[in-house]
Amino acid sequence: MQQTYGLLGEDLNTWCRARGVFAHQLEQWKTDFCSQGDSGDPRGEARALRALKVEKQSLERELLRKDKALAEAAALLVLQKKFRALLGGEVE
DSSP states (O other): OOGGTTTOOOHHHHHHHTTOOOHHHHHHHHHHHHHHHOSSSSSHHHHHHHHHHHHHHHHHHHHHHHHHHHHHHHHHHHHHHHHHHHHHHHOO
């Protein structure tokens, strides 16, 4: 983006073609980037960030719980197979 600062007209279009972007996309990116600092309520952003952190922690706990349950189920299946193999071997 900095490379396009002084470019105009055909030079800008050549730069854009070489990188596979359009000039209007550059303008939109510039507008979006410059407007990031103009976001309204910092308290609202802090609340949103806090809510996202809480949600992330909740999802991590749920993932850990499900991972443990899956490991337990796998262990029980292995034990069940071994038990059946032992009984099968004794019956014959």
